[in-house]
Amino acid sequence: MMNKQAENLFIKKLKFKIYFYFYIFLMQISDRLSSSTPAILNLPARVGSVKRKTGETDVSVTLNLDGVGDCQANTGIPFLDHMLHQISSHGLIDLDVQAVGDIEIDDHHTNEDVGITLGQALKQALGDRKGIVRFGHFLAPLDEALVQVALDFSGRPHLSYGLEMPTQRVGNYDTQLVREFFVAVANNSLMTLHIRQLAGINSHHIIEAGFKAFARSLRMATEIDPRRVGEIPSSKGVL
Numbered sequence: 001m002m003n004k005q006a007e008n009l010f011i012k013k014l015k016f017k018i019y020f021y022f023y024i025f026l027m028q029i030s031d032r033l034s035s036s037t038p039a040i041l042n043l044p045a046r047v048g049s050v051k052r053k054t055g056e057t058d059v060s061v062t063l064n065l066d067g068v069g070d071c072q073a074n075t076g077i078p079f080l081d082h083m084l085h086q087i088s089s090h091g092l093i094d095l096d097v098q099a100v101g102d103i104e105i106d107d108h109h110t111n112e113d114v115g116i117t118l119g120q121a122l123k124q125a126l127g128d129r130k131g132i133v134r135f136g137h138f139l140a141p142l143d144e145a146l147v148q149v150a151l152d153f154s155g156r157p158h159l160s161y162g163l164e165m166p167t168q169r170v171g172n173y174d175t176q177l178v179r180e181f182f183v184a185v186a187n188n189s190l191m192t193l194h195i196r197q198l199a200g201i202n203s204h205h206i207i208e209a210g211f212k213a214f215a216r217s218l219r220m221a222t223e224i225d226p227r228r229v230g231e232i233p234s235s236k237g238v239l
């Protein structure tokens with residue numbers, strides 16, 4: 001039988017062991033929760049970085065598909081910056097977009113070239129598209145507006161566009177430029193993209209619901225499918 005001193009020491013050691021293993025257990029859980037899918041699967045982070053300079057604009061885009069939604073957007077077009085924040089936040093994509101363009105003419109060139117460069121950075125980050133879910137869709141409400149997006153990283157660029165804005169402008173932003181932006185993104189990321197408006201009265205709401213639906217669809221389509229890691233998700237074997 002143990003004397004009192006030995007018994008106390010035994011309990012102390014036991015307590016220490018319990019605390020120690022509980023600490024290790026918590027560390028493992030927090031590590032797992034804070035990791036994105038590729039980190040859990042020991043895959044490299046999927047990053048794209050593109051600089052594009054023309055006589056009209058100078059655009060640079062850096063993105064991480066496995067991000068947390070950090071966003072820096074300085075395009076000189078405040079409404080476009082607001083929409084890029086939607087893509088980042090709801091797509092969980094870390095996004096840095098810097099653009100200087102000839103906005104003294106109008107926003108057209110800068111808006112389009114941001115779309116082109118973002119599309120190219122997306123394409124770069126996806127690489128050979130191995131292991132991705134590939135398809136994505138979402139139905140986003142924003143008050144009275146309801147917009148549905150379906151997309152496929154098919155390798156075949158296509159846009160079907162069904163947004164009908166009741167006003168020509170939101171603030172200073174020309175609502176026609178929304179279509180131009182998505183044409184550029186789809187063409188340069190080799191994405192099939194459908195955007196349908198089911199309801200909406202307010203132009204700001206319609207556009208923002210569209211970007212939110214796009215962001216969530218993007219997130220779904222670019223996620224790594226743990227059942228298909230390392231395989232190209234196509235029966236043809238190429239995307």
Ligand SMILES: [Mn+2]
Pocket residue numbers: 082204208
């Ligand atoms: Mn808004």
